[in-house]
Amino acid sequence: MSKIVKIIKSKATVRFMGALLLLAAASFVTAETSSAVDKYHPLENYTVEYTMEGVNTGKKTQYSKQWGNLLCWVEVSELTMPGAPAQKRNEKVITYIEDGQQWIITINQDDNTGTRMKNPMFEGITAGMKDKTPKEFSEQFMKQMGGKEIGEKTVNGEKCTEWEIMGGAKTCITPDQISVESGMNMAGISMKETAVKINRKDGGPKDICDPGDAKLKEIDMSQMLGQ
Numbered sequence: 001m002s003k004i005v006k007i008i009k010s011k012a013t014v015r016f017m018g019a020l021l022l023l024a025a026a027s028f029v030t031a032e033t034s035s036a037v038d039k040y041h042p043l044e045n046y047t048v049e050y051t052m053e054g055v056n057t058g059k060k061t062q063y064s065k066q067w068g069n070l071l072c073w074v075e076v077s078e079l080t081m082p083g084a085p086a087q088k089r090n091e092k093v094i095t096y097i098e099d100g101q102q103w104i105i106t107i108n109q110d111d112n113t114g115t116r117m118k119n120p121m122f123e124g125i126t127a128g129m130k131d132k133t134p135k136e137f138s139e140q141f142m143k144q145m146g147g148k149e150i151g152e153k154t155v156n157g158e159k160c161t162e163w164e165i166m167g168g169a170k171t172c173i174t175p176d177q178i179s180v181e182s183g184m185n186m187a188g189i190s191m192k193e194t195a196v197k198i199n200r201k202d203g204g205p206k207d208i209c210d211p212g213d214a215k216l217k218e219i220d221m222s223q224m225l226g227q
Contacts, residue, residue: 040097041068042176045203052077054183054190058089063204069097072209074109081189094209095119100126104221107214114214117221138177155180156196176200 044067050060058077065071072094079087092114094105102122107114125141139149147165153172154160158180160172171182183192 038069038097039067043067043178043200045201046178047197047199047202047204048178048180048195049197050193051196053192053194055080056191060193061204063208065203065209070209071095074208092211094211096209097122105211105214105216107211107216112212112214114211114216115219116216117219120221138173155194158195158198 041064043064046064048062050062052058052060052075056077056079058075060073060075060077062073063071072092075089075091075093077089079089090109092105092107092109094107096103100123102119103116104119105114105116142149142163142165145165147163150162150164150170152159153162155172158174158178160174160180162170162172162181164170168186169182169184171179173179178195178198179193180195180198181193183190
């Protein structure tokens with residue numbers, strides 16, 4: 001139990017898992033990548049609002065723009081673990097693609113400081129996109145993560161395919177590649193995010209994915225991955 005608590009509380013682990021989620025979101029590429037703007041998502045713009053339950057409660061809103069080239073989420077939540085003081089989070093995570101590289105920025109909105117790092121896995125992942133439909137590639141990506149498809153369901157009116165990943169983790173993805181439910185349950189500790197509102201035409205305010213004047217520290221993500 002103590003090991004699970006340490007894993008979930010670790011800021012580095014949270015950011016790394018967030019990076020993997022962003023990588024997964026970027027992997028659902030359309031076949032139209034020969035155009036002037038590479039399309040990393042079937043939808044040009046969209047916004048999803050989530051509620052968060054379990055040991056981490058609160059709200060999260062995800063914004064996607066420019067066919068997935070620019071993606072961010074804003075999370076206001078509170079993490080409550082057994083035997084530990086509650087931790088509040090007011091955070092913005094941004095990912096953008098530039099010159100064939102994916103960059104990830106994490107900002108603490110309370111003190112306007114954060115980190116910026118390049119995703120070293122991005123080039124390798126996108127290299128496998130050639131000649132695959134969005135569905136084919138997303139299924140390949142899930143299987144590479146040790147995932148298996150466990151069925152179909154409906155979440156708040158949205159039909160989705162549910163996948164089980166890494167034992168206790170699950171995610172349910174719509175045909176147009178929006179995660180409408182995700183969560184984990186390990187050693188009795190559970191976390192869950194559920195989409196409560198989706199706008200498939202609006203990517204949110206113009207500057208919502210802009211880091212502004214936040215003070216950012218450069219981090220080498222390859223060290224986190226042991227490369």
